[in-house]
Each structure stands twice: as C-alpha cells, then as structure tokens.
Amino acid sequence: MSRGFFMTIEGGEGAGKTTILQGIADWLEARGWDVVVTREPGGIPIAEKIREVILDRVHTDMDARTEALLYAAARRQHLVQKVEPALAAGAAVLCDRFVDSSLAYQGHARGLGIEEVWAINRFATVERLPDLTLYLDVRPEIGLARVRSDHGREINRLDLEDLTFHRKVREGYLLLTRRFSDRIVTINAEQPPEQVLAQALQETEKRFKGFSHFRVK
Template identity: 60%
Template sequence: MNKPLFITFEGPEGAGKTTIIQQLNKELKNHSIPFVSTREPGGIDIAEQIRSVILNPKNTEMDGRTEALLYAAARRQHLVERVLPALEEGKVVLCDRFIDSSLAYQGFARGLGIEEVFSINQFATEDRMPDMTFYFDLSPKVGLERIEKNNLREKNRLDLEKLDFHQKVQQGYRQVLDRFPERIVVINAEQPIDMVYNDVLQVLKERLFKD
C-alpha cells in the first residue's frame, strides 16, 4: 500500500499549477494510486463559499487581516472535511495552494508579517503541514501576461493587483523557501509546460510511482 502523502503546489498567478495537477491526476490513475485532487481556498462547500467572498472582484475594500482570517477559516474546514479524511484512508492528496500562499500573499505582500500569519494558520491547522511542496518559480510579469492571454481562466480579485504586489508575493515566497528548504522543491515554471510536468514527475517517481 502506498504511503499517504499530502502534496501541495505553490507559485504566483499564471504559473501553471492547475494544468500540472490535472496531468498528475491522469498519472495517478494510470498507476492505480488512490488520490484526492483539491484546491484552496475551496475544495468543499463551505470553503468554496468563503472563496467566493475572498476572490470576488467587487470586494476591493477587504482589509488585509480580514483576508488572512478568511483564508485560514476556509483552510481549516477544508483540512478537516477533505484532506485529513483522505490521508487517513491512505490516499495521496494533491492540493493547489496551502499555508505557504498565505505567508507569501498576506504575510509578506500585504505586510501583515509572516510570523503573524503563520501563527493564525498554525491554530487553524493544528500545525499540520504538507509532506512535500512544489513551488513553481515564475517571473510575476510573465505570470500576469499568461493570465491576460487565458480567456478560460477564472479572473479574481488578486488578478486586479498591480505588478508591484505580485513582485512582493515573489519576495515572500523566497522567504518561505528559506524557511522550509527540506519540504519545498523548486520547479522552473518559465519552461514549456511539458518540461515543467516532466520535472515534477521525476521528483514524484521516487516517492509514488514504484512499478
């Protein structure tokens, strides 16, 4: 039986996380590995409702602390309702974003403090962290250009932020990488998407795909 793993995917807007996760879903099915594929904020009904509030482009007056607390609340419900039960059943969990996003976006880019936001999330998750995280490294400018070209992508409130905000997000992620080097694998997301996928797959082969 495969060991249950909680694998998260992080990176700036437009980094290609969703596409890679969709491809990994097929790979896991081909190897008959039980898994759950989910996202944050969201993944279950209550968290999806909170997501609609956080990312609604009309909610431009939302305070930074309100935003951080809403993310933590959605994360808590998603964790106890979806992630932990799946892990207890021996499944692999692929999750698009988790705590690291809050540290980079709200902790650093919003100026709330990485330690302060980490503390909120430690309470929300009871210190549950991912087993492995892929960070898709991408220039903020390139990411925003990709978003602009993708008519099928959900346009949300964070997409309305200017380039300097997304540059701060990248700086925030750099601090997160320094903090958790043993957990986070950096992937060059400026490559063609098939090369990005191959890089992720090579890392996972040692952990999951054992013929």
C-alpha cells in the same frame, strides 16, 4: 490505519499550477494510488462560499487581516472535512495551494508578517504541513501575461493587484523555499509545460518511492 501522502502545488498567478497538478494526478493514478485533487480556498461547499467572498472583484476594500483570517477559516474546514479523511484512508491528496500561499500573499506581500500569519494558520491546521510542496516559480510579468491571454480563466480580485504586489508575492515564496527547503522544491515554470511536468514528476517520484503501495509501471 493507512496513511496517505499530502502534496501541494504553489506559485504566483499564471504559474500553471492546475495543469501540472492534473498531470501529477494522472501519473499517480496509473501507479495504483487513489488520488484526491482539491484546491484552496475551496474544495468543499463551506470553503467555496468563503472563496467567493475573498476573491470577489467587488470586495476591493477588504482589510488584509480579514483576508488572512478568511483564508485560515476556509483552510480549517477544508482540512478536517476533506484532506484529513482522505489521508486517513491512504489516498494521495493533491492540493492547489495551502498554507504557503497565505504566508506569501498575506504575510509577505500584504505586509502582515510571515510569523503573524503562520501563527493564525498553526491554530487553523494544528501545524499540519504537506509532505511535499512544488513551487512553480515564474516572474510576475510572465505569469500575469499568461492570465490576460487566457480568456477562459476567471479574473479574480488578486489578479487585479499591481505588479509591485505580485513581485512581493514572489519574494515571499522565495523566502519560504529557503525556510522550508526540506519540503519545498522549486521548479522553473517559465520552461515549456512538458518540461515543467517532467521535472514535477521526477520530484514526485523521489518522495513517493518510500511508500509501500507505490509502484512503477
């Protein structure tokens, strides 16, 4: 059975993940890969319904542990129903967020503990981790300003958190980049989008080169 490649994009609010993800997808498709683009929480009907509950701006009283468990539940269903079958078929799966988001947001920023949230997610994913993660690093002040200026973007419950929370999210991600330095590559997302994409493609090419059906045109 052929094995695909699992790649995730991480970052705080306004980091530009969606734009970079699509740019990478287009680049890989041009080089012969079957590409599956997906997101967390979501990607499949059950997980999308859980997403609605988690991100609904009405649910400001949601307990932090409830939030972490809901993310893990959505992740499990998404993994077994969409990600793993695509990888088994030999596709490149590009996912907007994965386990690292839970570790940064709920583990560090919510104060639940990275190890505690990692334990929940080890159970949910059977310790599945991406082959490559690109972390788009942007200061929260800049990222949130981008969110506010993008009138077509959904404003969800996490966007409404104060600046202190988003600074803790960034702290959490930076801790993870050191812990998983073999997997997570940091890219300065405060650069112009074309420069961010160029760097992202460079890092992608490094990791994909070893796969038999990768080819450069």
